[in-house]
Amino acid sequence: MSLLAKAPEDGLARLWSAAGPEPAHRVLRAPETGAVMVRGRAGAVGAAFNLGEMTVTRCSVRLEDGTVGHGYVQGRSKAKAMTAALVDALMQTAAAPVLEQQLLQPLRAALAEAAAARSARAAATKVDFFTMVRGED
Amino acid sequence: MYVAVKGGERAIDNAHAWLAEDRRGDPEVPELSVAQIREQMRLAVNRVMAEGSLYDPDLAALAIKQSRGDLIEAIFLIRAYRTTLPRFGGSRPVDTGTMACDRRISATFKDAPGGQVLGPTFDYTHRLLDFKLAAEGTVPPAPTADPLPETAPHIMGFLDREGLIQSEPEGPDTPPDLTRSPLELPAERALRLQALARGDEGFLLGLAYSTQRGYARNHAFVAELRIGTVAVEMDIPELGFAIEIGEMTLTECETVNQFTGSKTEPAQFTRGYGLVFGMSERKALSMALVDRALRWKELGEDDSGAPAQNAEFVLYHSDNIQATGFLEHIKLPHYVDFQSELELVRKLRAQTAAGGVTATATAAQDCETGS
Known part of the structure; x- marks a missing residue:
């Protein structure tokens, strides 16, 4: 679910439609956009405080076999929340290994690649100090 | 004291229509997309999210477009929008x-x-204008090192x-x-x-x-x-x-x-x-x-x-x-308030002219300046 919340919408949609037809389901809670108050800690380690809100869209579905799935995704995409809920439900069924391979693994790899690319750029801006003259000399 | 007045509806509609046209600017120049603002005006987007107190880069970019780059107006739009959202809860403190x-x-x-x-x-930049940016061009990829x-x-x-x-x-x-x-x-x-x-x-x-x-x-x-x-x-x-x-x-x-x-x-x-x-x-x-x-x-x-x-x-x-x-509300119609101020000043001047200086304090107290 954490992976689906962070995955880019177009990438998820592409992999989801490639993974086969949408399973039959009933919508328990229609996709709804709301806000979550994000908290921080004073001094990074102390008492919690409210930093500000972020948009989140959530949705719940039930498959024909009764499996319930929930989706909580960042942003305002109702389609993405619906996909996340369906994937959450399917991951509790026999479809899980296939979905893991066809959908979750590529998403995980794409996010890891993007993070590594940023980190590689950051690493190139790391400072190497060398002392030229010490003040006391 | 508040007094309801009517009128100006047509003028307001026409002003907003002109605002929309002016926002677009010269139609010969390509229109900005929300995605362009989100990607290329990222620090403005960040400020609107921070002070609008809602993390959503697409919404902040839209607000900047709608506000013609007036960031406080954009923040206002975000604050207004966030009041329409149901609160799902609070996060754990970010680590x-x-x-x-x-x-x-x-x-x-x-x-x-x-x-x-x-x-x-x-x-460590020299804060010299970079005229190369005035011409469109591709940016070479930034150097990388081991993550x-x-x-x-x-x-x-x-x-x-x-x-x-x-x-x-x-x-x-x-x-x-x-x-x-x-x-x-x-x-x-x-x-x-x-x-x-x-x-x-x-x-x-x-x-x-x-x-x-x-x-x-x-x-x-x-x-x-x-x-x-x-x-x-x-x-x-x-x-x-x-x-x-x-x-x-x-x-x-x-x-x-x-x-x-x-x-x-x-x-x-x-x-x-x-x-x-x-x-x-x-x-x-x-x-x-x-x-x-x-x-x-x-x-x-x-x-x-x-x-x-x-x-x-x-x-x-x-x-x-x-x-x-609060600051900008003073530019909205205050005709009736000001009429009472005008009355007071005329009264004080008339009294001063008649030699009745002591009446000033009483007259000032009579005047209730609400807004």
Whole structure:
């Protein structure tokens, strides 16, 4: 679910439609956009405080076999929340290994690649100090 | 006194139609897309998210387009939008120690473990206009190196080994929320930090600068400034456990201030803290300095009467939407109010001309200036 919340919408949609037809389901809670108050800690380690809100869209579905799935995704995409809920439900069924391979693994790899690319750029801006003259000399 | 008047509807409609046309500008010039603003005006988007107090880059970019680049107007649009959203709950406090850092610098420790990472900064640029940007062109890819370790420890943790840093007290899991109940004084630090995090960058910059110039003894060193991505976790009631519901870019600033001790505290270093949505370095620094100045009472320092030490002054004037709402309302029709002022001035002048100076005070009291 954490992976689906962070995955880019177009990438998820592409992999989801490639993974086969949408399973039959009933919508328990229609996709709804709301806000979550994000908290921080004073001094990074102390008492919690409210930093500000972020948009989140959530949705719940039930498959024909009764499996319930929930989706909580960042942003305002109702389609993405619906996909996340369906994937959450399917991951509790026999479809899980296939979905893991066809959908979750590529998403995980794409996010890891993007993070590594940023980190590689950051690493190139790391400072190497060398002392030229010490003040006391 | 308020008096309802009607009229001007056609003029207002036509003014808004002209606004829409003017917003578009010269139709010969290609129109800006929301995605272009989001990607290429990223620091403006970050400011609108921080002060609008809602993390959603697409919405902030749309607000900037609608407001023609007037960022306070854009912040106003975001604040109005966020009031329409149901609140799903509160996140767990973000763990900035696990931040994937784009930038991480310390002005106090040269050899900070993990190193000094500059990131995409304006620092050390020459502030010369780059006319190459006036011509369209592709940008060569930035150099890369072996990726950094996934997380870097807080530098303050190393400073704290000798126990010379003031410790941060724990607090309740659910902090007070000024969007749910009015901000009342005295405001505890959690409320102050919330107000500062959404406060106006310019106002906080001015206050922070005043502390550096001597209005409140507050010489800050930057122990660490970091910018990067953190995951946001929330407990989901229907699941019974926490999941990551997204990730966001944050700027965090930790300052240390020398403190010679007081009646209640030994000599040590004290802390100021800034945490802001997006890449907002100036704001995070300002927040940390003002946070520290506002802590004078709990640290047993003297109130030197500096504006940055005055919680009422700082917190009641840092919100640019409250400020601009009250400021700008005076340009809206006040015809009836002003009529009463006019009457009063005429009356006073008539009395002065007739030699009745003593009647002035009574006449002034008669005048009720509501607005």
